[in-house]
Amino acid sequence: MEQFVCNECGKMHEVTATLWKCTCGGVLDIVKETPKVDPASWNQYPNSLWRYVATMPFEQGSDTWKSVTMGEGQSPLILLDAEAPNTYVKVDYMMPTLSFKDRGAAVLMAKAKELGAAKVIADSSGNAGTAIAAYAARCGIPCDIYLSDTTSPKKIAQVEAHGATIKEIHGSREDVAAAAQQAVAAENVFYASHVYNPYFYEGTKTYAYEIYEQLAETPDALIVPVGNGTLLLGAYYGFQELLANRLIERMPKIIAVQAENCAPLATAYRNGQQKAEAVANKGTLAEGIAIAAPARSKQILEAVRGTGGTFIEISEKEILTARQLLADKGFYVEVTSAINYAGYLAYRSAAEEKIVLPLCGAGIKSE
Numbered sequence: 001m002e003q004f005v006c007n008e009c010g011k012m013h014e015v016t017a018t019l020w021k022c023t024c025g026g027v028l029d030i031v032k033e034t035p036k037v038d039p040a041s042w043n044q045y046p047n048s049l050w051r052y053v054a055t056m057p058f059e060q061g062s063d064t065w066k067s068v069t070m071g072e073g074q075s076p077l078i079l080l081d082a083e084a085p086n087t088y089v090k091v092d093y094m095m096p097t098l099s100f101k102d103r104g105a106a107v108l109m110a111k112a113k114e115l116g117a118a119k120v121i122a123d124s125s126g127n128a129g130t131a132i133a134a135y136a137a138r139c140g141i142p143c144d145i146y147l148s149d150t151t152s153p154k155k156i157a158q159v160e161a162h163g164a165t166i167k168e169i170h171g172s173r174e175d176v177a178a179a180a181q182q183a184v185a186a187e188n189v190f191y192a193s194h195v196y197n198p199y200f201y202e203g204t205k206t207y208a209y210e211i212y213e214q215l216a217e218t219p220d221a222l223i224v225p226v227g228n229g230t231l232l233l234g235a236y237y238g239f240q241e242l243l244a245n246r247l248i249e250r251m252p253k254i255i256a257v258q259a260e261n262c263a264p265l266a267t268a269y270r271n272g273q274q275k276a277e278a279v280a281n282k283g284t285l286a287e288g289i290a291i292a293a294p295a296r297s298k299q300i301l302e303a304v305r306g307t308g309g310t311f312i313e314i315s316e317k318e319i320l321t322a323r324q325l326l327a328d329k330g331f332y333v334e335v336t337s338a339i340n341y342a343g344y345l346a347y348r349s350a351a352e353e354k355i356v357l358p359l360c361g362a363g364i365k366s367e
C-alpha cells in the first residue's frame with residue numbers, strides 16, 4: 001500500500017480512510033514511483049479515463065472502478081474554429097455531471113470505496129460537490145456536501161438529486177471548507193476533498209493522458225483556469241509522467257488564468273513569491289475559481305514556473321464577453337469556464353503554437 005508524504009515537512013504517513021493533512025497542517029501527496037505508462041495496454045479498457053487505471057495507485061488487480069464508472073473521460077478534443085487551426089478545446093463539460101470534476105471524483109470515490117469509507121464529506125463551490133455526490137451515490141456511500149448559501153441553485157439541485165445531505169453555510173468559501181473540516185474531525189470520516197485529497201489528482205491527471213492520445217503530439221501551451229488548482233496540478237502531473245516515460249520530449253507551458261477580483265496565485269507569481277498569501281475576494285462571476293487562499297499554492301506556482309508558463313488575470317467584463325463569443329461558436333459554457341477563453345484571447349502567442357483550453361463546465365449550470 002502506498003503512503004502519504006507531507007509537502008511541507010516531509011513526514012510520512014500511512015494512508016487511512018480518515019487522514020487528509022499532516023500534523024503540521026501541510027498538504028499530503030502520495031508517495032509512489034513514477035508509474036510505468038504502457039499505451040499498448042490501453043485498448044483493453046472501455047473508452048473512458050479508466051484506460052489509464054494501471055498508472056493510478058489502486059491495489060494490484062483491483063477492479064472497484066468497474067462498479068463506479070459512468071463512462072467519464074475521453075472528452076472530445078476539437079478545433080476551436082477553422083480560423084485558428086492550432087487551437088483546440090477539450091470539451092470536459094461532456095461528462096456525467098457536466099464538469100471536469102468527474103475526472104477527480106470518479107477516481108477519489110473508487111479509492112474511498114477501496115479503503116472502506118463508511119461516509120464521505122466534501123465542500124465545494126458547486127461542481128466538485130455535484131461530482132462527489134454523484135459518485136458517492138454510485139458507490140452507495142452516504143455523503144454530506146458543504147456549500148455556500150450563495151451557490152448557484154442549479155448546482156444545489158444537482159447535489160440534492162443524488163441524495164447527498166446539503167449543509168448550507170453562510171460565509172466565505174473558506175468558512176465553508178472550515179465547517180466541512182470540523183465535521184470530518186467530529187465524525188471521523190473520509191474527507192472527499194478535491195483540494196486536500198491527493199487521489200483526486202490521480203483522476204485529473206487523465207486530462208493530460210487524453211490530450212497525449214488525441215493530439216498525438218505535445219501541445220505548446222495549456223490554458224488552465226485556476227482556483228484550487230485541481231485541473232492545473234492534474235495536467236501537470238499527467239504530462240510529467242508521460243515525460244518520465246519518454247513518451248513526450250518536453251512539458252507544455254502552463255498558462256494559468258485567474259479572475260482579477262480574486263487572484264492570489266497571479267499576485268504571488270508577479271511578486272516572485274513561493275506561496276500565495278490570502279487575498280480578499282472582491283467578488284467574481286467566476287464562482288468556481290474564487291479561491292482566496294489556495295492550499296496547494298506552492299505546488300501550483302512551482303508547476304507554472306517549471307514549465308515556463310505564466311499567469312493571466314481577467315476582468316469581469318472580459319469573462320462575460322468571452323462567454324458570448326464561445327456561444328457564438330456553438331459552445332455554451334458556465335460563466336466560470338468562459339474565463340478560459342478570455343485567458344486564451346489575452347495570451348498573445350505565436351500563431352503556430354498548439355494550444356489546448358478546457359471547456360470545464362456546462363452552460364446550464366450557472367443560469
Ligand SMILES: Cc1ncc(COP(=O)(O)O)c(C=O)c1O
Binds near residue numbers: 099227232288337
Ligand atoms: C467550471 C470550473 N472551472 C474551473 C474550476 C477550477 O478548478 P480548481 O479550483 O480546481 O482550480 C472549477 C472549480 O470548481 C470549475 O467549477
Ligand SMILES: [Zn+2]
Binds near residue numbers: 026
Ligand atoms: Zn507536515
